[in-house]
Amino acid sequence: MRTRGVLWLALALAFPVTSALAQAVAPPRFEFAKAPGRLPKNVVPLQYTVALTPNAAERTVAGTVSVTLSFKTASATIQFNSLNQTLSKVLLDGKPVKAVVSDDKAQLTTVTLARPAAPGAHTLSFSYVGKIEKEPRGLFLQEYVTPAGVKDAVLTTQFEATDARRMFPCWDEPAFRAVFKLSVTVPARWAVYSNMPEAARSVHGELATTSFAPTPKMPSYLVEFTGGNLAHISAQSDGTVFRVVAVQGQEQGGKQALANAQQILADYNDYFGVRYPLPKLDSIAIPGGFGGAMENWGAITYNDQALLITPSSTMGNRQNVYSIQAHEMAHQWFGDLVTMGWWDELWLNESFASWMAARQTDLRNPSWHWWEHQDESKEGAMRADSRATSHAIVQHVTNELEAANAFDPAITYNKGQAVLRMLEAYMGADTFRNGIRGYMKTHAYSNTLGGDLWKALDAAGGGEISQIAVAWTSQPGYPLVSVSTACDPFGNRTISLSQQRFLLQGLGSGKGRWPVPLQVRIGTGAATPLLFNGDQQSLAAGNCDEPLSVNAGAVGYYRVAYDSATLGQNIRSFGTLPEADRIALLDDQWALVGAGAQPLSNYLALASAMGATPNQRAWEQITGALDTIETAERGTPGHAAFAAYARALVKPLSAKLGWEARPDETPGMQKLRRALLTDLGRWGDPDVIAGARQRFAAFVADRKAIAADDQAMVLETVAANATAAEFEQLHAVAKSAGNETEMRRYYAALMRVRDPALAKQAAAIALSDEIPKQADMVRMTLVDVLSDEHPQLAWSVFAQNTERLMAPHQPFGPMILAQYSPEIFWRALPLDELETWIKGRVPADLLPNLGRGMEAARFKLAEKAMLVRSADAYLGSMVARND
Numbered sequence: 001m002r003t004r005g006v007l008w009l010a011l012a013l014a015f016p017v018t019s020a021l022a023q024a025v026a027p028p029r030f031e032f033a034k035a036p037g038r039l040p041k042n043v044v045p046l047q048y049t050v051a052l053t054p055n056a057a058e059r060t061v062a063g064t065v066s067v068t069l070s071f072k073t074a075s076a077t078i079q080f081n082s083l084n085q086t087l088s089k090v091l092l093d094g095k096p097v098k099a100v101v102s103d104d105k106a107q108l109t110t111v112t113l114a115r116p117a118a119p120g121a122h123t124l125s126f127s128y129v130g131k132i133e134k135e136p137r138g139l140f141l142q143e144y145v146t147p148a149g150v151k152d153a154v155l156t157t158q159f160e161a162t163d164a165r166r167m168f169p170c171w172d173e174p175a176f177r178a179v180f181k182l183s184v185t186v187p188a189r190w191a192v193y194s195n196m197p198e199a200a201r202s203v204h205g206e207l208a209t210t211s212f213a214p215t216p217k218m219p220s221y222l223v224e225f226t227g228g229n230l231a232h233i234s235a236q237s238d239g240t241v242f243r244v245v246a247v248q249g250q251e252q253g254g255k256q257a258l259a260n261a262q263q264i265l266a267d268y269n270d271y272f273g274v275r276y277p278l279p280k281l282d283s284i285a286i287p288g289g290f291g292g293a294m295e296n297w298g299a300i301t302y303n304d305q306a307l308l309i310t311p312s313s314t315m316g317n318r319q320n321v322y323s324i325q326a327h328e329m330a331h332q333w334f335g336d337l338v339t340m341g342w343w344d345e346l347w348l349n350e351s352f353a354s355w356m357a358a359r360q361t362d363l364r365n366p367s368w369h370w371w372e373h374q375d376e377s378k379e380g381a382m383r384a385d386s387r388a389t390s391h392a393i394v395q396h397v398t399n400e401l402e403a404a405n406a407f408d409p410a411i412t413y414n415k416g417q418a419v420l421r422m423l424e425a426y427m428g429a430d431t432f433r434n435g436i437r438g439y440m441k442t443h444a445y446s447n448t449l450g451g452d453l454w455k456a457l458d459a460a461g462g463g464e465i466s467q468i469a470v471a472w473t474s475q476p477g478y479p480l481v482s483v484s485t486a487c488d489p490f491g492n493r494t495i496s497l498s499q500q501r502f503l504l505q506g507l508g509s510g511k512g513r514w515p516v517p518l519q520v521r522i523g524t525g526a527a528t529p530l531l532f533n534g535d536q537q538s539l540a541a542g543n544c545d546e547p548l549s550v551n552a553g554a555v556g557y558y559r560v561a562y563d564s565a566t567l568g569q570n571i572r573s574f575g576t577l578p579e580a581d582r583i584a585l586l587d588d589q590w591a592l593v594g595a596g597a598q599p600l601s602n603y604l605a606l607a608s609a610m611g612a613t614p615n616q617r618a619w620e621q622i623t624g625a626l627d628t629i630e631t632a633e634r635g636t637p638g639h640a641a642f643a644a645y646a647r648a649l650v651k652p653l654s655a656k657l658g659w660e661a662r663p664d665e666t667p668g669m670q671k672l673r674r675a676l677l678t679d680l681g682r683w684g685d686p687d688v689i690a691g692a693r694q695r696f697a698a699f700v701a702d703r704k705a706i707a708a709d710d711q712a713m714v715l716e717t718v719a720a721n722a723t724a725a726e727f728e729q730l731h732a733v734a735k736s737a738g739n740e741t742e743m744r745r746y747y748a749a750l751m752r753v754r755d756p757a758l759a760k761q762a763a764a765i766a767l768s769d770e771i772p773k774q775a776d777m778v779r780m781t782l783v784d785v786l787s788d789e790h791p792q793l794a795w796s797v798f799a800q801n802t803e804r805l806m807a808p809h810q811p812f813g814p815m816i817l818a819q820y821s822p823e824i825f826w827r828a829l830p831l832d833e834l835e836t837w838i839k840g841r842v843p844a845d846l847l848p849n850l851g852r853g854m855e856a857a858r859f860k861l862a863e864k865a866m867l868v869r870s871a872d873a874y875l876g877s878m879v880a881r882n883d
Contacts, residue, residue: 027451027470030341035175035447037342038108038399043078044070045171046121047179047214052168052225054155054186056141059132063168066125067178076116078124081165081172082109083138085130093122100126107162109169128169135810136290138166139225144287144774146247147739154228154247155186156286156301158294161343161403163811164220174219174339175447183211184225192227193245195298197280215297216277217445219339224296226284237262238269241280246308247287253308257283260322264329264360271356272333273437274444281332283307283325288774291809293324295331295353302328304774305740312741314709315667319361319368327357333440341447343403347393347473348450350407351416355424358417367666371421372617375554375583378418379621382478382557382591384410386504387859389852390476393419394450402845404811408819418557419472425555426517426529427457427465435460468515468531472557477501479514480559481532485566487544495541495548495566497532502559504859507595514558521552524576547573547581554584559591567602574609579618582610586621593870594863600870601877612653616668616675623650623679629871630683631788632864638872643683645875650676651685659691674713681717692717693726700729703736715749720789727758731765740775747771747778751785759790763797767804776808780816787824795828802841818846822853826860 033041049066069078078092082102090100092113099112111124133140136158143153157167165172182194188208192198196213215223232245235258242261244254261283269275278298285304293302306324309317334356335349362370384390393416397406406412424432435457443452450473454466472478480502486494501510515533522542527549541548547570551560562570570577570585577585589606592598607622626646633639654676661670680688696718698705706714719730727750734746747770750762766782783805787794798805798821806813817838825834835854842850 027454027466028449029451029455030447030449032175032447035173035341036344036397037173037175039081039171039173039176040075040077040079042072042075044072045080045176045178046070047181048168048170049181050168051183052139052185054132054139054184054227056132056153056155059134059141061130061132061139061167062127063130064125064127065168065170066123067170069122069124071117071119071122074116074118076113078111078113080109080169081107081162082128082169083107083165085109085128085169087126087128087169090124090126092117092124094125107165126169130167133166135807137163137811140289142286142289142774144247145772146249152229152247154226154230154286156226156228156284156289157224157296158290158301159221159223159296160294161221161406164223167223167225170220172220174221174343175341177217177219177339177445177447179217180215180220180223181212182223182225183209184227185209186227189229190227191230191232191245192225193230193232193243193282193284193299194225195223195296196278197241213279218297218336222295222297222336224284224294224299224301226286226299226301230284232282233258235262238266240265240276240278243280243282244285244307245282246285246304250285250304250308253310254283254285256309256318257307257321257325260325261329263364264326267360267363268329268333268356271433271436272440274333274337274440276332277337281329288772288776288808291777293328295328295335295349297332297336300328303777305744310739310741312708312739312745314712315670316709317741319365319667322365323357323361323370326360327353330356330360337445338440338443339447341449343397343406344394345449346397346403346406347412347416348448348453350413351393351420354413354417355420358421367668369616369666369668372554372580372583372615372668374417375587375617376620377414378557379587381410381414381418382502382559382587383504384408384852384856385415385477386502386591386595387852387855388503388506388510389848389855391848391852392476393473405815405846405849407812407815415557416473419469422517422555422557423457423465423469423472425519425553426468426531427461431461432457468517471514475512475514477503477510477512478558479512479516480507480561481516481518481550482561482563483548483550483566484563485541485544485548487565491543491545493541493544493546493548494538496536496538497550498536499532502591502595504591504595505855505862507597516558517556518550519552519555521549521578521581522546524578527552545569547577549577549581549584551584551588552581553578554580554587556584559588560584561588561592561597571602571605571609574606575611575613579615582615583618583621586618590621590625594859594866596866600867601874604874607649610653612656614653614657614669614672616672619650619653619672620675623675626650627679627682628863629867632867633871636868636872638868638875641875642871646683647680647685650679654680654688670709674710678713678716681713682720689717689721693721696726696729700733712745712749715746716752719749719752720754722753722755722758724755724758727753727755727761731761734765735770740772743771743775744778747782748785751782752789754789756790756793759786759793762786763790763793767797767801780805780809784824787828791825791827792829795825798825799837814842814846815849818842819849819853822850822857823860826857831857831861 045067047068052063054061090097097111098114102109139157141153185207188203192210194212195215199213200211202209229248230245231248231251232243233251234243244258282299284301285307286301287304330353334352340348358374439453439456454469457465479499482498484496501512503510518530518532519527521527523546589603593600593603633642657673692714695714737743737746753759753762783794783797
């Protein structure tokens with residue numbers, strides 16, 4: 001008790017809020033008239049009535065639109081977004097207009113009136129003909145093949161960020177909220193779904209027209225329509241109708257998702273303090289077409305693999321379904337009820353949905369240890385954010401045509417999520433929630449900027465949280481907090497803190513300063529939230545014989561470098577530290593090794609200190625690091641020695657856990673068992689390879705011989721060491737997959753083959769028609785997996801088939817090519833050649849993304865050389881000591 005009291009007093013004096021923080025300029029708040037965008041703000045849509053008649057066979061759509069407009073000032077022109085459409089019968093208040101000009105390059109239509117329209121309400125109406133897209137943008141036709149081999153297609157939509165204009169001309173910017181009344185005429189045998197419930201249906205011959213109830217005021221990118229040979233299951237809970245929609249015959253796979261949705265919505269109604277306002281919530285499983293899901297208000301669309309559960313699904317599949325549902329349903333508030341004012345503030349949608357999803361998943365599934373699981377995504381964000389070319393969470397978008405470039409998973413989603421968790425921990429969960437409730441109530445059915453949220457959190461008792469938050473969202477990067485220790489004759493510890501921007505390359509050269517919400521723990525006591533808002537501070541921090549964490553619970557988005565004395569004490573006490581503190585220490589030491597700021601021996605000492613302690617995330621971090629080193633060592637004289645070292649480090653825990661699950665084990669322990677066995681197989685452990693072959697032989701004879709959760713572990717181990725005969729057996733297993741869940745698992749295992757001749761066969765299979773149309777996105781994943789063992793072969797496949805491999809990923813294909821392909825193919829060819837090749841295939845506005853990708857590739861190349869030197873030196877010193 002005495003130590004904690006002294007710590008509180010010392011830190012209260014050491015961490016005053018500086019005048020610079022208190023006097024910072026307040027962040028801007030949303031004003032419609034000042035919202036960015038190309039469309040004029042003098043003519044505003046209030047309500048659309050849209051009638052569509054799609055022709056799937058001809059890939060065209062005919063439609064009529066009537067828009068109630070509010071003219072804020074007199075105007076002789078009306079301008080809105082359109083693309084690939086021909087307009088006719090254009091009328092204002094029932095009278096012909098003077099001229100209509102549609103510019104597909106600018107994605108704009110300008111209507112010139114016969115005379116200026118007076119301020120007030122007017123009605124614009126027109127007919128048009130447009131196209132049904134092949135790629136997942138706008139209204140598109142998604143072809144699929146059923147497990148029975150029947151070919152069919154579903155018509156559906158994907159509008160975010162700027163593709164509503166592809167289905168119907170509209171004011172396609174997020175600040176233009178309006179009511180949408182949609183009707184569709186399609187084959188009568190089809191089932192149809194949209195944002196709102198069906199209001200009327202009339203059948204005329206082989207066609208049927210369905211009208212849907214009016215939506216609330218919302219931006220155009222949230223409009224949704226899906227039609228096809230579909231069916232649904234449903235439930236009703238607390239006044240809301242829930243449906244899970246899928247291809248006919250597959251709807252029963254939505255039972256778990258249906259239960260999840262009811263639980264999640266009830267929790268969110270309580271948390272946000274504003275009830276979900278629509279009468280129903282559909283979860284629609286699309287057979288391929290796009291990855292993940294889209295938060296259309298009241299009609300969320302999912303890739304079917306992210307929603308449906310089959311007997312072939314693993315615990316990982318189930319966890320993925322729950323967390324993705326939690327993310328998309330959080331958007332029904334963050335994004336739908338309250339929408340960012342412009343694409344600069346996309347993080348207001350995505351960071352908050354990611355944070356809320358993790359919170360919800362952890363709340364309802366405590367045995368999953370979800371926040372520990374989220375450390376992996378946080379580390380991915382921190383790796384990306386440790387580059388000199390990184391960007392801020394809030395990034396400038398000049399016009400909406402560049403909005404797709406703002407969807408950066410590492411920063412917009414994962415960094416934003418981590419920063420929000422850090423702020424919540426600093427403020428306290430109840431205070432933070434009260435701020436969110438106030439924000440929702442104040443801004444429902446409207447738009448916001450970050451400043452609106454920070455104002456709400458300040459008002460809830462967050463103090464100057466707005467100024468802290470702005471520092472974390474408006475500049476790239478994050479700090480390295482350095483801790484140095486002094487001990488007095490009585491063993492009392494004083495620490496000095498300093499900060500600089502953490503960079504993996506060029507540490508010490510970065511610019512930036514952050515108010516850092518620390519979580520300080522002495523020994524195993526409770527964590528204390530404190531603000532470090534300066535270049536340097538000193539404070540009392542317990543006794544020198546106690547471990548110390550300044551990122552307790554691993555909730556902070558910053559690195560910590562302890563001096564040798566403190567690090568030594570933490571290593572000696574490693575087994576007694578809380579699990580999250582061990583994870584934070586491992587993460588930071590590994591990052592410091594990469595930056596050249598700590599020797600590899602310090603990290604490996606921590607890894608060895610884990611012993612046989614079974615913590616899933618900590619061991620995932622360790623085996624990930626060991627695998628990076630083992631991969632770097634391939635083809636070098638030191639490879640065999642390091643592989644043996646890695647096996648020896650993890651074998652005791654693997655032997656303790658064994659091959660078979662125990663009834664009382666958590667999902668995390670089961671995943672840890674499989675991960676350790678997989679790694680041992682990759683590193684050449686003969687016992688594991690023999691065990692995998694034995695189980696595979698049984699699986700070939702009986703597909704029920706291996707549980708779904710264990711199949712990838714066994715198949716990947718066999719594939720890596722496969723003979724030609726075993727490869728043929730693996731291929732036969734893949735071709736016999738009973739559903740797409742199995743297909744993805746089996747074909748990914750094929751790509752792990754190490755034999756060069758067999759790898760060429762695997763590459764051909766990845767491009768073959770064995771992969772059904774709805775799984776086209778999987779092909780790029782297979783090439784990525786192939787690159788691990790065969791980088792040159794994978795590059796050849798990618799370079800010769802780029803357009804085909806990128807097509808299913810539109811509109812993000814160019815960004816993937818610019819930013820992420822260098823991280824995949826950095827070993828395949830000289831980096832200058834790689835950069836030149838990519839530069840010739842992406843637009844100029846993606847050159848910053850290419851810069852990030854190439855910086856990552858150059859770091860990987862330098863890291864490989866450094867790790868080989870460091871690992872060889874470390875193992876050499878061990879041999880010398882043993883001699």
